[in-house]
Amino acid sequence: MYFSQAQMPTATSLFSAYASLSALAMLLRSILHDFIPNPIRNYIFSLLQRLFNHRSNTLTLVIEEVNSTGIGRNQVYDSAEVYLSTKVITPSTERLKISKSPKDKSLTIRLEKGEEIDDLFDNIPLRWRFLCMEPEKQRSSSSGNDDDLLSSPAPVTRYFELTFDKKFKDKVINSYMPYMLAKSKSVIDKERTLKLCTLGSRFSCGNVYWDTINLEHPSTFETLAMDTEAKTAIMEDLDRFVKRREFYRRVGRAWKRGYLLHGPPGTGKSSLIAAMANYLRFDIYDLQLGNLIKDSDLRRLLLATANRSVLVIEDIDCTIDIQNRRKNLNENGQFPNKPPEVQLTLSGLLNFIDGLWSSCGDERIIVFTTNHMEKLDPALLRPGRMDMHIHMSYLTFQSFKILVSNYLEFEGQHPLFDEIKGLFEIVEVTPAQVAEELMRSEDVDEALEGVLKLLKTKKEMIDNKDEIVVLPEGLDDGVID
Numbered sequence: 427m428y429f430s431q432a433q434m435p436t437a438t439s440l441f442s443a444y445a446s447l448s449a450l451a452m453l454l455r456s457i458l459h460d461f462i463p464n465p466i467r468n469y470i471f472s473l474l475q476r477l478f479n480h481r482s483n484t485l486t487l488v489i490e491e492v493n494s495t496g497i498g499r500n501q502v503y504d505s506a507e508v509y510l511s512t513k514v515i516t517p518s519t520e521r522l523k524i525s526k527s528p529k530d531k532s533l534t535i536r537l538e539k540g541e542e543i544d545d546l547f548d549n550i551p552l553r554w555r556f557l558c559m560e561p562e563k564q565r566s567s568s569s570g571n572d573d574d575l576l577s578s579p580a581p582v583t584r585y586f587e588l589t590f591d592k593k594f595k596d597k598v599i600n601s602y603m604p605y606m607l608a609k610s611k612s613v614i615d616k617e618r619t620l621k622l623c624t625l626g627s628r629f630s631c632g633n634v635y636w637d638t639i640n641l642e643h644p645s646t647f648e649t650l651a652m653d654t655e656a657k658t659a660i661m662e663d664l665d666r667f668v669k670r671r672e673f674y675r676r677v678g679r680a681w682k683r684g685y686l687l688h689g690p691p692g693t694g695k696s697s698l699i700a701a702m703a704n705y706l707r708f709d710i711y712d713l714q715l716g717n718l719i720k721d722s723d724l725r726r727l728l729l730a731t732a733n734r735s736v737l738v739i740e741d742i743d744c745t746i747d748i749q750n751r752r753k754n755l756n757e758n759g760q761f762p763n764k765p766p767e768v769q770l771t772l773s774g775l776l777n778f779i780d781g782l783w784s785s786c787g788d789e790r791i792i793v794f795t796t797n798h799m800e801k802l803d804p805a806l807l808r809p810g811r812m813d814m815h816i817h818m819s820y821l822t823f824q825s826f827k828i829l830v831s832n833y834l835e836f837e838g839q840h841p842l843f844d845e846i847k848g849l850f851e852i853v854e855v856t857p858a859q860v861a862e863e864l865m866r867s868e869d870v871d872e873a874l875e876g877v878l879k880l881l882k883t884k885k886e887m888i889d890n891k892d893e894i895v896v897l898p899e900g901l902d903d904g905v906i907d
C-alpha cells in the first residue's frame with residue numbers, strides 16, 4: 427500500500443545525506459581547529475552547530491526485546507523482527523541471518539547485528555537498525571566496579587532503533603506502528619502451519635482429549651467447484667466476520683459464526699470446511715460426537731479449543747443418536763437402547779455452543795454438516811441458530827469448468843463441452859464423481875471422454891428408470907430400484 431521498491435532510494439539517500447554531512451562536519455572541525463584563527467573559527471563552529479542541530483531533528487524509538495517490566499517479551503520487538511524480514515533485500519543490506527527449524531514451512535530471515543533497513547511510510551522516511559549490547563559492554567558501561575564482574579553475566583540486550591524526523595512522531599506512533607503490527611500478524615498467520623485436532627481417547631482412564639496433527643488439506647476457494655456467487659458470498663461473509671470484533675462487542679454478542687452445510691455425499695462439504703480454514707488461517711477441531719459419552723466431556727473438550735478456530739461437527743444427523751432422544755426415553759426417563767452412562771444431548775451441545783463456550787473465546791466458527799436436512803432436529807434449524815445455510819449441490823457446467831481447469835489445466839473451449847453441458851442439465855452427478863474421472867488421464871480429450879461416458883451412463887439409468895412399470899400391489903414386481 428505505502429511501500430514500493432521504486433521509492434526506497436528516497437529514504438536511503440536522505441539518511442546517506444545525513445551521514446555524509448556529519449562526517450564532513452567532523453573533518454571540517456579538525457581542519458578548522460588546526461589552521462583557522464579563533465574568531466573566524468568560532469563563527470564557522472556556530473554554522474556547523476546549526477547543521478548538527480538540524481540532524482538532531484531526528485527522533486529514535488528504542489524497541490527492546492524484553493518489555494519494560496523486564497519480564498516477558500516485547501510484542502513490538504517480535505513484530506518488528508517479522509515485519510523487517512519482509513523488507514530485508516535492499517541495496518544497503520550486507521548481512522542477514524537465515525534459519526529454519528524442522529517445523530517451519532519456509533526459511534526465516536532476520537537482520538544481522540548492526541544492519542540497517544530503510545522504510546518509507548506515507549512519504550515519511552524511516553530507518554531501522556538492529557543492535558545487540560554484549561554483556562561486557564553493558565558491564566563496562568555500568569559502574570565499572572570489579573564486583574560487577576563476579577556477578578552472573580548479564581544477558582545480551584537486543585533491540586531495534588527506529589529513527590525518523592521528529593515532526594512525524596505522532597504519525598509514526600499512531601499510524602506506522604499499528605500498520606507494522608498488523609502487517610507482521612498477517613505474515614505470521616500466513617507462515618503458521620494449521621492444525622487439525624481430532625478426538626483421541628485414553629479410555630483406560632476415561633479421558634477424551636484433542637489429538638493434533640498438521641492440517642495439510644490443499645482445498646482452497648480457488649479449487650472448489652461450486653457456484654461462483656455462493657463462493658463469493660461465503661468469502662465475503664467470512665471477511666466481514668473477522669473484521670467485526672468491535673461490532674460483536676458493541677452489540678453484546680459472542681464473536682462466533684455458525685454455518686450449516688448440507689447436500690449429498692461428495693459435493694464438497696468437507697472440502698469447503700478445509701477451504702474456509704485455509705482462507706482464514708484457522709485451526710480445525712473435528713468433533714466426532716460418536717466418541718463422546720457425557721456432556722461433561724463435551725464441555726471439557728470445547729473449553730480446550732483455541733480462538734481463531736473452526737469447530738466441525740460432521741453428519742450431525744447421524745453421528746450420534748442425539749436428536750429426537752427425548753422421544754426414545756422410556757418411562758423412567760432413561761435411554762432404553764443406550765448404556766445408562768451415555769448422557770450426551772443435542773440441547774446440551776447447542777446450549778453450550780451458543781452460551782458460555784462461545785463467549786469464552788474469540789473468532790469461533792462452528793460448522794455442522796449433513797447429508798439429510800430433512801432429518802435434522804428443528805432445534806438446529808431454528809432461525810438464529812446457524813447464521814448461514816449452505817447448500818452444496820450436484821455439479822453444474824459452470825462448476826465443472828473449474829474442475830477441468832484445476833485437474834487438466836485446460837481453460838479453453840472443447841468440442842465435447844456442448845454435449846457435456848446438455849447432459850449436466852439432465853443428470854445429477856457429484857463433483858467427487860467427476861473429479862475421479864478427470865484424474866484418470868492427463869490427456870484432456872481422454873479425460874473429457876471419460877466424463878461424457880459417465881454422464882451418458884447416468885442418463886441411461888434415468889431413462890431406464892422412467893421405463894419401469896410399477897406393478898399393482900400383490901403381484902411379484904421384480905422392479906429394480
Ligand SMILES: Nc1ncnc2c1ncn2[C@@H]1O[C@H](COP(=O)(O)OP(=O)(O)OP(=O)(O)O)[C@@H](O)[C@H]1O
Pocket residue numbers: 649650651652689690691692693694695696697698797818857858859861
Ligand atoms: N465442490 C467440489 N470442488 C472440488 N472438489 C470436490 C468438490 N466436491 C467434492 N470434491 C472432491 O471429492 C472429494 C470428496 O469430497 P468431500 O469429502 O468434500 O465431500 P463431502 O460433501 O464432504 O462428502 P460426505 O458427505 O461424504 O462427507 C474431495 O476430496 C474432492 O477431491
Ligand SMILES: [Mg+2]
Pocket residue numbers: 695696697740
Ligand atoms: Mg464430508
